[in-house]
Amino acid sequence: MRTLKLTVAYDGTNYHGFQKQTNALTVQQVLEEKLSLLCGEKIVTAGSGRTDTGVHARGQVVSLTTSGSIPLENLLKACAGILPKDIVLWQAEEADEGFHARYSACWKRYCYRIVQNKHADPFLRNYVWQMREYLRLEVMQEAAQLLLGTHDFSFFRSAGSVQSSPVKTIYRAEWLQKEQGELEFCIEGNGFLYHMVRNIVWHLVEVGKGTKSIAAFKSEFAAGKRHFKVAPAPPQGLYLDYVGYIPHFLADIEKIRK
Amino acid sequence: MRTLKLTVAYDGTNYHGFQKQTNALTVQQVLEEKLSLLCGEKIVTAGSGRTDTGVHARGQVVSLTTSGSIPLENLLKACAGILPKDIVLWQAEEADEGFHARYSACWKRYCYRIVQNKHADPFLRNYVWQMREYLRLEVMQEAAQLLLGTHDFSFFRSAGSVQSSPVKTIYRAEWLQKEQGELEFCIEGNGFLYHMVRNIVWHLVEVGKGTKSIAAFKSEFAAGKRHFKVAPAPPQGLYLDYVGYIPHFLADIEKIRK
Known part of the structure; x- marks a missing residue:
């Protein structure tokens, strides 16, 4: 399993904050949907923390584990194509096993x-x-x-x-x-x-x-x-x-x- | 009748351009609705020109005539309250009779x-x-x-x-x-x-x-x-x-x- 560290910028205007919710559109939900498509398996992410509705991020950090083999460069390019324009993946890095966006911060x-x-x-x-x-x-x-x-x-x-x-x-x-x-x-x-x-x-x-x-x-x-x-x-x-x-x-x- | 010259800034992202259309939301339509409320009569405006869907204005000029007596200062304040936040009335001036935002430009x-x-x-x-x-x-x-x-x-x-x-x-x-x-x-x-x-x-x-x-x-x-x-x-x-x-x-x- 690989552990990835992603750095994400988003315009929070059109989202009900970062963190997944059952009945409102959030940044994390959109990210997980698109990453799951690209990794070919269901991806669950952890964010460094919540942001509220309307709050923005220039450097939110998200961690995930995947058994997919997509190269980081391809992940970046593909995300640029399939993410909505108000969410941008700035950076993707391989991280040490156990790295967690929230607990390791x-x-x-x-x-x-x-x-x-x-x-x-x-x-x-x-x-x-x-x-x-x-x-x-x-x-x-x-x-x-x-x-x-x-x-x-x-x-x-x-x-x-x-x-x-x-x-x-x-x-x-x-x-x-x-x-x-x-x-x-x-x-x-x-x-x-x-x-x-x-x-x-x-x-x-x-x-x-x-x-x-x-x-x-x-x-x-x-x-x-x-x-x-x-x-x-x-x-x-x-x-x-x-x-x-x-x-x-x-x-x-x-x-x-x- | 008074002739007014208004200077308007707008974020065109959420509008189908400036000019009124029958079946799409435009900046001019929103302006005329709000100005009609404030002037107590149906207001028809002329813009200096069209802008397309998604195009912005920092200084669009709009002219209108009205028999209403609302002071310019009040018009500015009231517009700040009732216009959507992506349309801002920067300036309101009395203009000479015959002034027309397009033809006088x-x-x-x-x-x-x-x-x-x-x-x-x-x-x-x-x-x-x-x-x-x-x-x-x-x-x-x-x-x-x-x-x-x-x-x-x-x-x-x-x-x-x-x-x-x-x-x-x-x-x-x-x-x-x-x-x-x-x-x-x-x-x-x-x-x-x-x-x-x-x-x-x-x-x-x-x-x-x-x-x-x-x-x-x-x-x-x-x-x-x-x-x-x-x-x-x-x-x-x-x-x-x-x-x-x-x-x-x-x-x-x-x-x-x-």
């Missing part, structure tokens, strides 16, 4: 795009959070720094969370000023709770608008309790950007240690 | 976006022509210069053209190198034949790929005969960017002359 990067513009741009409606308000970048940057390190992120957890420890480590939380009034928030960490990034963005935007002080943000976050009243930032601004795995040689060292 | 600018990338980008699928081939910008630029001035553009006319003179004047025809492998072709002229911009782009791309020489391009164009074998460049790369009208004071001078 070490860290992830999410990005969130905001455009401050007077008039809504019809071409951005599915790809960024558009707002008329002016956001103060400096204070959002300052508040974002408070997220760095290991903390209880319960405050940014939405109801409906799968049970998992609310303690996560954030390596990077940074706003980037892009062209034409666009801001991009990049956050990297070893794990994320349900709606965590979108809830963080919502609160940082409150800080940027001046409706919440950095002190209030800090104390709410430190309290470590789930907040019921906030709406997460809208899904279309969010991108699962990259999923990081432990390099082979480090994994080998870990095996030797054990 | 002096010139137009179209832009065509091409992205050269190895893997298709799912986020660009509806907004650019994506191709794996590398295009030589210098030769496309050189060929584009041949379009400048007043010529018979029959060679770039598709079948199905509305009858109009094939002689048009082109003021600008220029390729711009943008970020991340993107090229944008900008063309400005006093009029355009059916599919003219997309046919021009198709031929310039042939030149850029090296499958057609500049000399061949030049002689085909000079022959002034419609070419049956070419497919126009795909619609999603094309944007109606700007429509130019004669300024008021010049129009007044013309009236005095008459």
